[in-house]
Amino acid sequence: MCNMADKQQEQVRRHVSFSEEQKAKEEKKEAARQAVPAVKSPAERWKLPPRYEVRQLIGTGSYGSVCEAYDSTEKRLVAIKRIGHMFEDLIDCKRILREISILKKLNHQNIVKIYDIVAPQNMKTFEELCMVMEICDSDLKKLCRTDVNLSQLHISTLLYNLLVGLRYLHSAGIYHRDLKPANCLVNQDCSVKICDFGLSRALGVEAQPQELPSTPREGDQATAKKGLKRHLTGHVVTRWYRAPELILLQENYTDAIDVWSVGCIYAELLGMLPGTDVQERGPLFPGSSCFPLSPDHKHKTDYKYHTKGKHDQLNMIFNLLGTPSDEDVDLLEREDAKKYMRCFSKRPGEGLRSKFPAPDDDSIDILFHMLRFNPAARIRVADALEHKLFGEVRDKATETAASEFITLPFELEPDLDETLLRKYFCKEIRTYHPEVPEL
Numbered sequence: 001m002c003n004m005a006d007k008q009q010e011q012v013r014r015h016v017s018f019s020e021e022q023k024a025k026e027e028k029k030e031a032a033r034q035a036v037p038a039v040k041s042p043a044e045r046w047k048l049p050p051r052y053e054v055r056q057l058i059g060t061g062s063y064g065s066v067c068e069a070y071d072s073t074e075k076r077l078v079a080i081k082r083i084g085h086m087f088e089d090l091i092d093c094k095r096i097l098r099e100i101s102i103l104k105k106l107n108h109q110n111i112v113k114i115y116d117i118v119a120p121q122n123m124k125t126f127e128e129l130c131m132v133m134e135i136c137d138s139d140l141k142k143l144c145r146t147d148v149n150l151s152q153l154h155i156s157t158l159l160y161n162l163l164v165g166l167r168y169l170h171s172a173g174i175y176h177r178d179l180k181p182a183n184c185l186v187n188q189d190c191s192v193k194i195c196d197f198g199l200s201r202a203l204g205v206e207a208q209p210q211e212l213p214s215t216p217r218e219g220d221q222a223t224a225k226k227g228l229k230r231h232l233t234g235h236v237v238t239r240w241y242r243a244p245e246l247i248l249l250q251e252n253y254t255d256a257i258d259v260w261s262v263g264c265i266y267a268e269l270l271g272m273l274p275g276t277d278v279q280e281r282g283p284l285f286p287g288s289s290c291f292p293l294s295p296d297h298k299h300k301t302d303y304k305y306h307t308k309g310k311h312d313q314l315n316m317i318f319n320l321l322g323t324p325s326d327e328d329v330d331l332l333e334r335e336d337a338k339k340y341m342r343c344f345s346k347r348p349g350e351g352l353r354s355k356f357p358a359p360d361d362d363s364i365d366i367l368f369h370m371l372r373f374n375p376a377a378r379i380r381v382a383d384a385l386e387h388k389l390f391g392e393v394r395d396k397a398t399e400t401a402a403s404e405f406i407t408l409p410f411e412l413e414p415d416l417d418e419t420l421l422r423k424y425f426c427k428e429i430r431t432y433h434p435e436v437p438e439l
């Protein structure tokens, strides 16, 4: 493993970045922050028990903001994610319930840990929730935006850790379904912790059919009609990491969807090797439209337009990797998807090597196998862990599996209304605070 920071120093060095220069900048900022009496930041308005002292905002997502805080009871730094307006949209609300229920049941070093949920004062009326989690130094998105290079060994270690976390997750019957750099937390020692399970799917229980096949984040018309801004915002980012079978609305997708996303993340990390300018880094497939779920707004129904559009997600994929074989297209479940696929002009694709001249052959090989169009041909996580690339970094002892599949009983509720949701939240919160009365 690449020990970038001494374990003992970790506590004090939280949120420093991966370069000394950056560290100096952070220190300057911190000094300025302490010298000037700060204007009340949103973090200071958080309603938290005195045990938690909020220090600084460290992240924002479409659902909440995340602060660094000091837990004086446990004497450690923690991350607190606050979600407001909980019951304004019941789909969003279920997402939060899913996240806390899944996190509570997962136990692995490459999955972020949940420590506590702050007990709301009134279970019948509460509108915001604070989740207390293990804190990490950064996430892979922030890391990629930092003007610093990583060695091949660092990048292989990050990928290995991510795959170990994913193996555990899949062994618990969970598909993450929203893996992207911002949802992969990272520490100075190259450890990776997967977070943000709101869009995950538990195989242990069949989710309701209307929520499948894809994520509720899709910018389809139904979502747009409901005015779910939060879904749409998130959707823009997530598209770039979305597997072709999800783009093509296949219902029986498998855990291979997460492997595709990891491939895209890995490709982005390879942009951090020495010799690449920070300005040139970015997602592998930054499509700006994604037919049929979020078509180009001027050509919403013209599917042929998208088979030509340079910025359509699938076209971007094919320009690099080539169009899939007729056999692979025939394997698609839906007739409309097959018909659509046949409209793309056939091409061999530029090839990974032309885009990535620097990495060694093993890197290109694993990337190639993670980015196979046919999910059945895509490398399985267990096989990826055996890849030659990890010869130096592999630590089999960390490759543990969950003891059972996670089940989420609320996914089976035919009518999960606010009253019922509050009951389920109450149940979750009572595992941390048994003193909270049952609803």
Ligand SMILES: Nc1ncnc2c1ncn2[C@@H]1O[C@H](COP(=O)(O)OP(=O)(O)OP(=O)(O)O)[C@@H](O)[C@H]1O
Binding pocket: 058, 059, 060, 061, 062, 063, 064, 065, 066, 079, 081, 112, 133, 134, 135, 136, 137, 138, 139, 182, 183, 185, 195, 196, 198, 234
């Ligand atoms: N435990 C943590 N330690 C450090 N930073 C964290 C932690 N949890 C979250 N963050 C930061 O906050 C950001 C948002 O967190 P998270 O992805 O959980 O929120 P979200 O609102 O569900 O996001 P999304 O926009 O993906 O839906 C992360 O990308 C990361 O930068």
Ligand SMILES: [Mg+2]
Binding pocket: 061, 182, 183, 196
């Ligand atoms: Mg996120």
